[in-house]
Amino acid sequence: MNACVADSRQSLPESCLSAFHRVYFKARLRIFTECMKPNKPLHIAIIVCVAALFAGCSTSVRYIVPSDLQSPEKTEQTIAKYTSALKGKTVFIDPGHGGEDRSGVSPNEELVEADINLRVAKKLRDYLMRAGANVIMSRESDITVPLASRPERANASNADLFISIHHNAAGNPETNYTTVFYHSKPGTAAYLPSSHDLAKFIQRDLAYAMRNPGPLASFDGTMSDYLIYPGEGFAVLRDAQMTAVLVECSFFTSTYEEQRLKEALYNDIEAWGIFHGIGKYVLAGIPNIAFESSRIFTSNTPKIDLHVSDEHGIDDQSIKVFIDNKDQGFLFNKNSGTIEVQTLQELSPGYHLLSAQVRNLNGNSAGPFGEYFSIGIPPHTIRAVTTPSSLPGSTEALAIVRLEAVDSLNRPCADGMPIHFETSTAIDTVLHLRDGRAFIQLSPDGSGDIGFRAWNGPVATEGQIRTDDSSPYTYGYIVDHEDTPIPYATVRLPGGTSIEASNSGAYVLSGRRVAGLEAVVSANGYFSKRIAIEDRMKQPPIVLQPVARGTLRGQTVFVEAERPLFLGSDSTKQHLAAQSAGLLTELLQSSGAQVFDLTHTASQERDSLLSAHPNAIVLQTILDRRYNTTILRRGPLESSRDLSRHIVDALRDHTDLRIQQNVPRIWGSGALSEHTQVSVSFPAPGRWTYEESRIPHTAWTAAWGIYNGILTSVGYDMKGTKLVEANVVEKESRNPASYVEVVLNGALRGITNEKGVVRFYGVSLDHDDLAPVEPGLYEITGVKTEILH
Ligand SMILES: [Zn+2]
Incomplete structure (x- = not known):
């Protein structure tokens, strides 16, 4: 059992929102499926106990002080060798555990893992700083640092490298080896080749400095964190948005290793080994990728240019370009370093992620590269309105989420723009905007509140629908005479509250007692209808009849x-x-x-x-x-x-x-x-x-x-339809009301003539509900209907 890994699991974020961040991160830095070139085999010899002793070492402890750490002059020479490549780089060092987390105790209870991690980390910090690097640490003393905040702080600091330092644990007191973890594994989207590169460099120099073997399960001593948590890996590596490794220097559960780890000089050797690995990694060069084009395109097959550079030369066979994680074609100009991306499909409006992968001639891959660009004006804000904001926990219940996407001038985003939508109830779908809006219906799955996230590129919104059985709630569907849902119908309640139905005709009434209330339901192209809300969770369907048989739909x-x-x-x-x-x-x-x-x-x-x-x-x-x-x-x-x-x-x-x-x-x-x-x-x-x-x-x-x-x-036949005629009078005087407005079944507006008469021809409907627009002033005195022949 691996103690620090077990700790990671305990602290894995459980909330759905963290899951969203994870997904968001994956989407943002979706990387690359290419395998690395096979690495040169490292000769990690099986260490025969080397009983070489140096001044200051206990006679029972066996380790070797590297020759370049034996005098300040030699140490300085080594540091100077790496300075040109490390100067200006930002390294985030994360000493594992600490504070409340002091559970990793060695067999003779002489050591706590958190303390050794910190000792090694501080030494490493000093070496890196002497070589001109900027160093940021997740902790510099024995304090509690939540797991999630470690990569978050690294991301916020724009660090180039993330190094998490740990010591390992196992049930067998003889188990002891050095290993360096990278996230994910080759062939998966979350795999980052540069992390694997760095892991190899650190593994080689650290194992050598400590005179430790690597794990049997690995050829070069590095390991994918998916070997420990398939599909998830370690939280710190998963969420770090840069080249990132987790170093398990050795096993503090080994009775032999415990004696070595106690020694400050040995901790220094560990730091020195890691420092060598980092130094050699950066000396081998890290290719740079940059976006050269504008980031807003009018064409849906945009012409995008990238620029790649590395002083050691670019391996032009290694280049890969992806849009939204799909392989794209490209032309590479070796002289200028320009990659001209050739999009292989038409792109939808809104944001897209361009990512790329390239190695230099030393075999080092570029760090994570992902940049957004937009087809058309990009979304600036996505808003989510949920109706209702809380609903019964029953799986029969449903809520409507209306998403609105607008640009920076508050104009609706283009039709067809995809909005990705995910929920804690395992819905994972893509909606497409129409008139800047998109709708989705959600039902509880019995597990409580529903969390959701909607996004296009980096623009996102999150929301939650609470489940609460105490609040009044009802819903139903609005359909036409052929049982087809009518989109965007309006349900008006007394007092002026107005609810818009979804694109699939669903409406929800909540937050107040609505049973027994009369609602007026109307939709463009249909006669309005007055209905009484029944005292039940799901209302019977409301059927609206089309005006003039819907003849002009589509016109x-x-x-x-x-x-x-x-x-x-x-x-x-x-x-x-x-x-x-x-x-x-x-x-x-x-x-x-x-x-x-x-x-x-x-x-x-x-x-x-x-x-x-x-x-x-x-x-x-x-x-x-x-x-x-x-x-x-x-x-x-x-x-x-x-x-x-x-x-x-x-x-x-x-x-x-x-x-x-x-x-x-x-x-x-x-x-x-x-x-x-x-x-x-x-x-x-x-x-x-x-x-x-x-x-x-x-x-x-x-x-x-x-x-x-x-x-x-357009072919509407007046025969068989109705002529509706009515007289309108002023309520007080009973005189004919000239030029006043009346509404027929809530859909057709008419105006009386000078004699107070209004007529509608060719009306197709079952019942006639003629009402003055100002019922306080006017009254309908007689309605005559006649079927036209
Ligand atoms: Zn640990």
Whole structure:
């Protein structure tokens, strides 16, 4: 049994968040699968007890003081030899255990492992500093240092090398050898060749200085920490983001070794051996890799340049380049040291990790190299909103996590950007943004709270959903008449609380008693519905009926109110055109269309929107000075003429507007001429004046007529649908209410005429729920429905 390793296990971080850090770290410095070149065999001779004695040594202790440690002059010469390579390097030394952790006691109880580790570490520190290195230690006295904070502090210090110093333990008092651990093993993603390089150098010089063999299980004496903890390794090595080794100098459980370890001079020899190993490692050179390109690319097959250098020369057969841990092609220019990366696949928007591996001609690999770059504007912040924040522990329950990713200007990140998502309940998936959002539903797995982490590259968010059986909670799904989930529906509760359903139609109500409450459920393209929340955890499905049978789902419509050329030219008509465009937008959306209002869109953006939607319909409400409503078809397309004819018919059949004969007027150019497009001009009885009070009804009537014209043009059949007509009165006076707004089943907006009458044609729905927008002032007095033939 290996005592210090056992300690490591006890202190392995158990929380899921630490697990996330681990994963994050792996992702960040995902390294390299290449095997090292076979190492030169080290001649670790079996040590026949060498009874060479030196001044100051006890007669019972057998060790040899290295010749270059026997005089201050020779010691100085050796240190000077390494100075050129060590100067400016930062070495983090981690003496294992200490403080409350003094459990590693030698057989005769003469030594504690923590103390020997510290003695060796301090000696090593002195040698490294004399050679010009910066040294940082995890502890310099007998204090408690948590396991996790050791690599954390090394990472924060930007150290080049991490050296953890330990002494080993075994049940057999004769077991004794020297070994140096590196993290992971060749062929796995977490393997870092430079750590293996350093381990070999230290192993060779330390075992020689101590006159110890290496372990039988290893050819060169180094060992993977996966041999001790398969797949995990030691926490300190796993979490250190630099070239890192853990040195097990020898076994303090050996009765023979115990006598040697007591001696300060022997501890000095240990430090000297490690120092030699580090010195020879850095003298052999460490290749440098640098990112040469910009870090933001517009193309999804970016041209990325890396630069590699090493005074001993680069082994061009050793180069490997990875994006997101996948092998990439490259061209290497030996003269300039430039690696031109050739991406082998199209990359998604957002961050990607570029990593690379290279050896110099002495066989030393570069330290960990991983840099992020971005396709498009990178995410700046990812936010997570969980609904609810606590839920019952039942595996039947579910919570919705809404993730939002925005750039540094708070704009939604690009569609398709992947967001990696992991939970403590073993969910590990990738979500893709749409309109800057992504949703996922989580259920408890019976093990308590759910922790999660979401990230793109280095931008991450973490959250937790508590399980708590005491808080009120219910949830359900919103589906259409064909049982298909309706995404992003809204559930409104009395008092104005509004909940957005997920992309898969799930909604959650929590935090207050909701059983018995009436909720209004609405979604774009569907008639709203009023439901009573039942007293149960999972509500029955809420079925919404599509408006106009959902005819316009998948249809894109551009609506544009023409703006006057100069201010004040005809503000009344401009008002009318704008209001009509707004109402038309609402109506079209209610039947499922995707509508862009171009009225206030800059012309460049307008052109790019139009060319991105070649099958869209373009509708303009314009400021033509005519007395009647005029329909102008535009552009050369036949479909424009058909649409204008349908709109004229609909306005005649379903409105009280006076319609001018369809005036074919063909113009439009560029992108516009490729679209089905119609312009509508509004009636104006006078050149500069117009009865202001009539605007709302005229605007709505025109919008309603145009809407019905579009419905019929795409194949919506009015036959079998309903005509709904109602009178609206003022509550107090009982007079007809002119030009007031009413809503039909929460989805369609209408405006009464001057006689207080509102009409909807061609409505497909099961029940009619007509309500004034201001129920305190107005009342519906009669609703007539009639099936159209
Ligand atoms: Zn230890």
